[in-house]
Amino acid sequence: MLFDTHTHMDAPEFEEDRDAAMARAVEAGVSRLVNIGFNRETIPTTLALAEKYDFVYAAIGWHPVDAIDMQEGDLEWIESLCSHEKVVAIGEIGLDYHWDKSPKDVQHRVLREQIALAKRVKLPIVIHNREAHEDTIRILKEENASEVGGIMHAFSGSWETAKICLDLGFHLSFGGPVTFKNAKQPKEVLEKTPMDRLLIETDAPYLTPHPYRGKRNETAYVRLVAEMAAQLKGISLEEIAEQTMKNANKLFGIS
Template identity: 40%
Template structure:
């Protein structure tokens, strides 16, 4: 059974068939799904999914691109929501310099605050980092994030950055990009990284793997990602599925 560590099933892309699709997942080899929040408006939707489906858990946090929506009142509200018994992590939080909105000071402020919240609640981190490798790593090191644990979601940096995160004991989230012909950098990372520090994710509805690239993604496509990891690392598909699932269960304490 496959463990989906990062999905967004609250997204409007699933409005037409959400229930039908989610009902299929356990029947077709998906054991657990962690549905990850991004903006304020996603938190209650994710809570509803956790309450409805036994195999869906959550990660609650505010994406750097939505961090300008946070203030002290909303941050208190977020902390209370994160106490939900099926919330397994704080995420996705971090830095995004690709869009550079909001300003970096705002992103950094709420990144630090949410890491502090994770420490208080004794929860691990799901990290979003885009074009911000050095600042992300530096801030996590300063926050002593290795004591909390983290998945670097949708890992998009090279081997040198991967070494830094792996040496701190973090996991790398591997998704559909591993199947792209222009995904050479990620293939090199997967070849280098120990399987014991990799987890599978889709980030659905985004980043569908080949042969579904450009279409709506979903957790059933994790098989393509696992097969590509197995090819790169020259090992059995079943081994990749088992080890990455064990990794995710260890990380999320399931």
């Protein structure tokens, strides 16, 4: 019973075969997933997906790449949707210094505002951090994000960075890149991550695991991430599935 903690099954890439892809996920052993709504367009489609499928939950927030597009009233809109019974986290939020769309100061402000929102609604946060380790950690510390905790999504940092995130009360989530043959650092970090802080994800349709790298990712492939995690930890796939399911349920408050 696998839990994909970060996916985008509402994406246009699944327009032609979404129901079939969801069926493949169930067949692969996925019994729960969190779909991410990260802007004005994807928050409604994420909630619609969660309402259609019993095993789908939702995280809603404003992506750092789109921070420049956040308008007056958007934060209040997100907060109003947090009472939805399927909303289990605020995200994905964070910093992205790879794509040069939103100025850093705008990203910082939007991240801080959403951490404050998470505290108000008492939900964990899902952190997107791309090429911004230092500033991300600084803001998480300054805003006392450990009060709500959450997930470092698609974790790609060093073990030194991982230790800081763990000390802040965050879980580390690993996806397709940990299966790549040249992924020395992600493999080392996963191996050292405490079992009670480990999560798995796909980020579908992106970050497709080996041997499907270069093709569209989908939630069913979280099984490949789980298999790699089991291999690195030297335990069974069943043990990885059970522990990561337990971790995700506890973090998201799912009974």
